[in-house]
Amino acid sequence: MDLTTAQAWLKRFFALIEEHKAYLSELDNPIGDGDHGHNMARGAKAAEEALQAQTPTSLEGLFKSVGMSLLSKVGGASGPLYGSVFLAFANEVKGQEVIENPQQLFAAGLDAIVRRGKASVGEKTMVDVWSPFVEKLAEGVSLEDVEAMVLATKPLKATKGRAAYVGARSIGHIDPGSYSSGLFFKAYLKELA
Amino acid sequence: MKKILNAPQDVVEEMMQGMAEAHKDIVHRVGSTRVLARNYEGAGKVGLISGGGSGHEPTHAGFVGQGMLSAAVFGDVFTSPTPDQVYEAVKAADKGAGVFMVIKNYTGDVLNFEMAKDMAEAEGIDVDFCITKDDIAVEDSLYSDGQRGVAGTIFVHKILGYHAEKGASLKELKALSEKLLPEIKTIGLALAPAIVPEQGKPGFELADDEIEFGIGIHGEPGYQRVKLQPSQAMAKEIYDKLSKALQLQAGDDVVVLVNGMGGTPLMEQYVFVNDVLELLKKDNVSAAKTMVGDYMTSIEMAGLSLTLMKLKDKAWLDALNAPVDTIAW
Numbered sequence: 001m002d003l004t005t006a007q008a009w010l011k012r013f014f015a016l017i018e019e020h021k022a023y024l025s026e027l028d029n030p031i032g033d034g035d036h037g038h039n040m041a042r043g044a045k046a047a048e049e050a051l052q053a054q055t056p057t058s059l060e061g062l063f064k065s066v067g068m069s070l071l072s073k074v075g076g077a078s079g080p081l082y083g084s085v086f087l088a089f090a091n092e093v094k095g096q097e098v099i100e101n102p103q104q105l106f107a108a109g110l111d112a113i114v115r116r117g118k119a120s121v122g123e124k125t126m127v128d129v130w131s132p133f134v135e136k137l138a139e140g141v142s143l144e145d146v147e148a149m150v151l152a153t154k155p156l157k158a159t160k161g162r163a164a165y166v167g168a169r170s171i172g173h174i175d176p177g178s179y180s181s182g183l184f185f186k187a188y189l190k191e192l193a
Numbered sequence: 194m195k196k197i198l199n200a201p202q203d204v205v206e207e208m209m210q211g212m213a214e215a216h217k218d219i220v221h222r223v224g225s226t227r228v229l230a231r232n233y234e235g236a237g238k239v240g241l242i243s244g245g246g247s248g249h250e251p252t253h254a255g256f257v258g259q260g261m262l263s264a265a266v267f268g269d270v271f272t273s274p275t276p277d278q279v280y281e282a283v284k285a286a287d288k289g290a291g292v293f294m295v296i297k298n299y300t301g302d303v304l305n306f307e308m309a310k311d312m313a314e315a316e317g318i319d320v321d322f323c324i325t326k327d328d329i330a331v332e333d334s335l336y337s338d339g340q341r342g343v344a345g346t347i348f349v350h351k352i353l354g355y356h357a358e359k360g361a362s363l364k365e366l367k368a369l370s371e372k373l374l375p376e377i378k379t380i381g382l383a384l385a386p387a388i389v390p391e392q393g394k395p396g397f398e399l400a401d402d403e404i405e406f407g408i409g410i411h412g413e414p415g416y417q418r419v420k421l422q423p424s425q426a427m428a429k430e431i432y433d434k435l436s437k438a439l440q441l442q443a444g445d446d447v448v449v450l451v452n453g454m455g456g457t458p459l460m461e462q463y464v465f466v467n468d469v470l471e472l473l474k475k476d477n478v479s480a481a482k483t484m485v486g487d488y489m490t491s492i493e494m495a496g497l498s499l500t501l502m503k504l505k506d507k508a509w510l511d512a513l514n515a516p517v518d519t520i521a522w
Contacts, residue, residue: 071308072277075269076301080276080308116304164333 001099003059005191007051010066013187014044020183027176031163036078036176043074043082059099063090078177081113081126088112103137110134117160124158124170126177133185143186150174150182194393201390205247205267212254216520219258223285227278229254230264230285233518239357239366240264240286243295243350244279245302246271248389249410252489255521256347261354262519263292270389270492271411273301279309283318291319291363295349295370297342298326321363323370325349327379327500329438330407330415341409344452344489345377345500348513351522355512376505378438380431381415381498383408385456387491406430410454410491410498424461428468428499435501436476443477448484448513450500455490457497462486469499481510488521 001009017024017040024037047069056062067086071079092108099105110130119125129149136145151174158170198204205227213222213229220229243253244266253265263286268274283292292313296306303324310320326337327345334341352373353366361369383405386395396412399405404427407415441447451466453459466485473480481504489498504510 068277072275075272075275077304080304083276084308116308160338164338 001102001192002097003056003062006059006062006099007056009188009191010051010062011048012191013184014048016183016187017041017044017180020179024176024180027174027179031158031166031170031173032176033076035076036180039074039076039078040082040180043070043079046070046073059093059096060090063087063093077117078180081116081177084112084116085109103134106130106134106137119160122156123160124153124156124163124175124178125160126175126181128153128156128175129178129181129185133181141185141189143189146182146185146189150178153178194388194390196388196390198390201393204390205269208247208250209254209267212520219518219520220254223264223281226281226285227267227274228264228282228285229257229267230282231258231262233259234288235259235263235358236288237290238288238360239290239363240283240288240292241295241350241354241357241366242266242279242282242286242292243297243346244268244274244282244306245297245299246273246411248387248492249489251487251521252347253350256350256354256519258517258519258522260358260515260517260519261522262295262350263288263357270391273299273305276305276308276312279306280312283309283313283320287313287318291321293353293357293363293366293370294320294322295346295353296322296324297346298324298339299336299341300338301336302342303338319363321367323349323367323374325374325377327374327377328381328407328409328498329378329434330380330409331413334409334413336409336411336413341413343379343381343410343500344450344498345379345502347488347522348377348448348450348500348502349373351517352509352512354517355515372506373509376439376503377500378435378502379450379498379500380406380434381408381410381454381496382406382427382431383412383415383454383494383496384421385495386412387455387494389492404496408494408496410489412491412494424464425468425471428465428472431499432469432472432501435499436478439501439503441476441478441501441503445478446481446504446507446510447473447478448482448502448504448510449473449480450488450498450502451483451485452489452498452500453487454494454496454498455487456493456495459486462497465497465499482513
């Protein structure tokens with residue numbers, strides 16, 4: 001994946017966020033504070049504007065720009081989590097013209113989420129889709145796989161993040177951060193297809 | 194909703210501008226950022242910053258000035274500031290000896306401040322921090338993993354600020370914070386909810402004759418709702434819990450803070466503190482210093498919180514009593 005394709009990937013992701021923002025916030029309602037979709041959409045819009053204002057000339061520059069936009073505009077916990085992902089991506093692709101090792105790239109993103117959010121697998125957070133996605137990436141992962149990973153967060157009981165407050169009541173709801181991460185992966189897979 | 198506003202979405206921006214203009218002898222706004230920094234330079238000293246969602250005024254910017262905070266960062270109402278803005282506060286506070294951050298324990302605040310720490314360290318600024326969690330009312334809460342940071346945080350601002358001014362290092366401030374934090378405990382109570390301007394409706398509901406013990410400074414649920422009772426009974430309910438948590442014994446010295454939540458008159462706060470001081474006397478615990486007033490509010494919530502700090506070290510009292518040049522201490 002080169003700079004142009006990576007840009008198309010992120011553009012596709014931003015469009016998916018905009019398209020699903022009401023649903024993402026709805027997912028956030030019963031187990032969070034109901035603003036995930038709108039916060040992410042605000043960040044996506046800022047990221048698009050920043051990319052338009054200054055066209056990045058490298059993969060590193062692209063990820064850094066998006067990371068900073070999300071950091072400064074999303075807020076809550078998702079801002080620093082997604083921001084950290086993109087800053088880790090930027091670090092990973094330093095000096096690369098094409099993404100040389102996608103699995104390593106996403107692993108760096110996962111690492112950043114784990115470090116920032118201090119969550120592990122099974123706590124009903126973004127980690128629950130990032131972790132299986134990174135694992136499956138080497139052998140090939142489909143859109144259906146991603147869908148399944150996102151849905152698999154439904155029966156989990158939240159013990160980290162804001163959803164932990166509702167504890168057992170979080171069971172039966174898809175984790176909104178996992179859903180938006182699913183959109184991120186789907187955008188990636190579609191761009192490669 | 195009836196508030197003195199121009200537009201709800203401009204409330205933080207205009208409040209900041211107002212504070213900076215009104216108190217330009219003490220603070221200034223850093224460019225167009227969400228940061229108010231002190232005019233006093235403090236060259237070579239560790240910078241001390243704090244911040245969080247707005248709506249708790251005079252916290253945090255009211256405590257910016259010589260001898261206390263170097264800078265404060267403003268989030269939207271009841272919303273954590275973003276990392277880039279916290280980073281701006283770190284940069285404004287850095288005078289060559291690093292920056293210490295006082296973070297209240299809310300998931301968003303902790304994430305965003307830690308992220309700012311990484312950003313600052315990438316630019317070569319040393320940063321350390323402590324996380325206040327003085328509210329013992331509930332274990333986990335709506336916005337926090339573990340206990341919440343509330344009014345007792347201002348003791349940390351003041352005592353660390355005193356030592357930063359005296360030239361303490363980052364490491365020394367960290368060590369001091371670790372001694373201080375376990376000795377500060379708080380519980381709040383609410384009579385009526387607050388309204389976040391952009392939401393336009395109360396964050397929770399309480400019947401006319403009801404109060405809630407253990408409420409958080411964002412209206413997070415407490416531990417018990419009861420019928421309105423005399424101040425003496427409210428004071429006893431909260432005092433007993435704090436006294437037990439601090440294991441107070443006859444002969445101990447404490448600092449008392451009765452903190453108004455924004456919608457409770459000083460008249461009532463003094464009635465309440467009178468009851469608290471009676472309870473302390475009965476237990477032969479001495480109030481070495483007593484503070485009453487609106488220090489960490491929850492917009493216009495009616496209610497108050499009681500904080501007790503056990504004076505394990507008498508020097509903490511000197512640090513609290515030392516003069517400062519701030520808007521609100």
